[in-house]
Amino acid sequence: MSIPRRDPPSLLSLAISAAVHNVQHIHNLSSIPEQIVAELFRKTLAAGKLTEPILKVFMATGNPEVLLTVQSLDIQPIRYPVLPTRCNGRMI
Template identity: 55%
Template sequence: MRTPPSLLSLTVDSALLNLSNISDLSPLPEHILLDLFLKTLRAGKLNEKVLKLFIATGKDEVLALIRSLNIRPIVDPVLPTRCSERF
């Protein structure tokens, strides 16, 4: 007989399914954030919004993992809206 999943595992899986509804991950401990981040990667659910959510936690291990995987947020170029010169 298989052992049932832990409550922590079920919670992380539920958070993974509802990442788009979560606005702040900073109260979570680092080991849970790391597990959630890795599961997010495996599930193919890492997008710009989710990446910013993990970066906003400011947790050292999470930021180090993101850097080690060479994942960077997309920087949108800022185009000038006015020209100082007349054409």
């Protein structure tokens, strides 16, 4: 009986795993290729780490696969109500 050979993980998969682990610290994905952004989004979603700020970072990329996934899963950004304010006793 032979032991099945396991190839070491690729540098790309290690980088994506590290990015998912630290996704809350990522503020811009504009320099990342679209394919990697899509994979990072899928893995972030699978890891349960998608929050409102992280969703905004992914949406800002305009990546079609990310946008389609957000639309198909009906993920909605939280909309906070705007409260009226007063300035010098007058309503603005």
